[in-house]
Amino acid sequence: MESLKERILRDGRCFPGGILKVDSFINHQMDPILMKSIAVEFVRRFASEDINKVITIEASGIAPAIMVGYLLELPVVFAKKKKPSTMQNMLVTKVYSFTKDNTYDVCVSRDFLCKGDRVLFIDDFLANGNAAKGMIDLAAQAGAEIAGMGFIIEKAFQHGGDMLRSLGMRVESLAIIESLDNCEIKIR
Amino acid sequence: MESLKERILRDGRCFPGGILKVDSFINHQMDPILMKSIAVEFVRRFASEDINKVITIEASGIAPAIMVGYLLELPVVFAKKKKPSTMQNMLVTKVYSFTKDNTYDVCVSRDFLCKGDRVLFIDDFLANGNAAKGMIDLAAQAGAEIAGMGFIIEKAFQHGGDMLRSLGMRVESLAIIESLDNCEIKIR
Numbered sequence: 001m002e003s004l005k006e007r008i009l010r011d012g013r014c015f016p017g018g019i020l021k022v023d024s025f026i027n028h029q030m031d032p033i034l035m036k037s038i039a040v041e042f043v044r045r046f047a048s049e050d051i052n053k054v055i056t057i058e059a060s061g062i063a064p065a066i067m068v069g070y071l072l073e074l075p076v077v078f079a080k081k082k083k084p085s086t087m088q089n090m091l092v093t094k095v096y097s098f099t100k101d102n103t104y105d106v107c108v109s110r111d112f113l114c115k116g117d118r119v120l121f122i123d124d125f126l127a128n129g130n131a132a133k134g135m136i137d138l139a140a141q142a143g144a145e146i147a148g149m150g151f152i153i154e155k156a157f158q159h160g161g162d163m164l165r166s167l168g169m170r171v172e173s174l175a176i177i178e179s180l181d182n183c184e185i186k187i188r
Numbered sequence: 189m190e191s192l193k194e195r196i197l198r199d200g201r202c203f204p205g206g207i208l209k210v211d212s213f214i215n216h217q218m219d220p221i222l223m224k225s226i227a228v229e230f231v232r233r234f235a236s237e238d239i240n241k242v243i244t245i246e247a248s249g250i251a252p253a254i255m256v257g258y259l260l261e262l263p264v265v266f267a268k269k270k271k272p273s274t275m276q277n278m279l280v281t282k283v284y285s286f287t288k289d290n291t292y293d294v295c296v297s298r299d300f301l302c303k304g305d306r307v308l309f310i311d312d313f314l315a316n317g318n319a320a321k322g323m324i325d326l327a328a329q330a331g332a333e334i335a336g337m338g339f340i341i342e343k344a345f346q347h348g349g350d351m352l353r354s355l356g357m358r359v360e361s362l363a364i365i366e367s368l369d370n371c372e373i374k375i376r
Contacts, residue, residue: 029265029300032258058247059266066251067258070220077217078247112217 001041001174005187007034008153008175014183018157019099026152027060027124038174039067042122042150045172049147051120053077055113057106057131060124064152068122077119079108079138091141095134098127098158106134108142115143126151126173129160136167153177156188189229189362193375195222196341196363202371206345207287214340215248215312226362227255230310230338233360237335239308241265243301245294245319248312252340256310265307267296267326279329283322286315286346294322296330303331314339314361317348324355341365344376 013021025031042064054076056065062078069076081104092107113119121135132149139146146169154161154173157180164171176188201209213219230252242264244253250266257264269292280295301307309323320337327334334357342349342361345368352359364376 023297024299028268028297029263030254030257032254032264033261035254036258059250059268062247062250063254063264066218066220066223066254069218070224070255073221075217076220076251080216080247109211109216111212 001038003037004034004041004152004175007031008177008187009185012185014180014185016183018155018180020153020155020177020180020185022153030063032063035063035067038064038152039071041174042068042120042172043071046120046148046150046170049118049120049170051118051147053113053117053119054122055079055108055119055135056122057081057135061122064124064150065122068120068150075112077108077112079106079135081106091138093134093137093141096130098130106131106138108138110142113138113142113144117142117144118147119144120147121149122151123149124152126154126160126164126171127158129158129163132160132164132169136169148172150174155180189226191225192222192229192340192363195219196365196375197373200373202368202373204371206343206368208341208343208365208368208373210312210341218251220251223251223255226252226340227259229362230256230308230360231259234308234336234338234358237306237308237358239306239335241301241305241307242310243267243296243307243323244310245269245323249310252312252338253310256308256338263300265296265300267294267323269294279326281322281325281329284318286318294319294326296326298330301326301330301332305330305332306335307332308335309337310339311337312340314342314348314352314359315346317346317351320348320352320357324357336360338362343368 054069148170242257336358
């Protein structure tokens with residue numbers, strides 16, 4: 001997706017340790033027009049898939065996911081990073097965050113991820129793929145299938161995409177970062 | 189907003205202690221078509237205001253906020269509930285959660301909430317108004333003005349709306365819950 005790649009090169013900022021900040025247009029301040037274009041591209045790429053629901057993980061995945069759900073006229077579920085006090089009847093998985101070096105719970109109500117569901121998982125970043133692995137586990141617990149996984153940005157050098165594709169998952173990333181070495185953004 | 193009120197009466201669930209669950213269409217599973225209609229109604233109500241940015245707090249505010257931002261073609265910022273390890277140069281405020289009986293930090297980068305900004309604050313619920321008060325504090329720290337506050341659901345019996353209106357704030361709530369006594373939803 002050329003407009004996204006150009007935007008990353010223009011407004012993305014690179015920090016030592018393979019950190020790419022896109023917080024001026026994707027995950028703190030968001031550009032809703034770009035987000036809509038991103039959603040259109042996801043819809044195009046997954047057009048051949050049979051999907052009945054869009055799913056994401058709070059918080060940065062919500063904006064692209066709601067736009068995709070709006071275009072497809074499908075419900076959108078966001079999994080939560082902490083067990084809400086009022087949520088019963090839920091599925092839980094543990095996700096390890098490489099960036100923060102900690103493990104957190106991701107949970108979703110059994111009412112909204114169900115046997116027979118064919119879900120499209122949308123998120124902002126694919127790095128090590130741990131959040132995506134957690135989503136695979138939640139879907140397995142629910143008896144749901146993941147029809148595909150769409151990411152705005154994939155950091156190829158952190159190999160989560162390799163891992164997911166080797167599991168047979170259909171993965172679509174709209175911008176693939178080859179390297180951030182020497183704080184220079186190299187896009188495939 | 190009649191369609192929203194009907195949906196709350198149909199799909200909302202009431203629990204002892206003034207708890208209204210709308211997690212099948214607003215804050216866990218989301219109905220994007222309804223969310224778009226909600227955004228259209230916010231745009232209509234704040235049509236006379238001079239606004240250059242939409243702001244919300246993660247996570248449930250993001251979906252309505254991005255839809256409003258899309259319609260207005262304005263950037264959308266979501267304040268974060270925890271200091272991200274990579275965020276510098278930020279404004280922080282403390283918010284007390286009545287539901288959870290704890291206090292948490294809400295923060296936003298100074299790069300995205302600035303002097304001279306006229307922001308529209310969007311959130312899913314207005315109860316005691318503590319999150320909204322936190323946003324007023326962040327805006328004051330930044331030298332920004334809050335042009336208005338839009339909530340999908342206001343729980344009138346928790347008086348956050350009274351507090352904000354007494355501060356001179358323009359508050360628009362699309363459905364106002366008068367009472368949840370005896371687990372019966374009464375909408376104004």
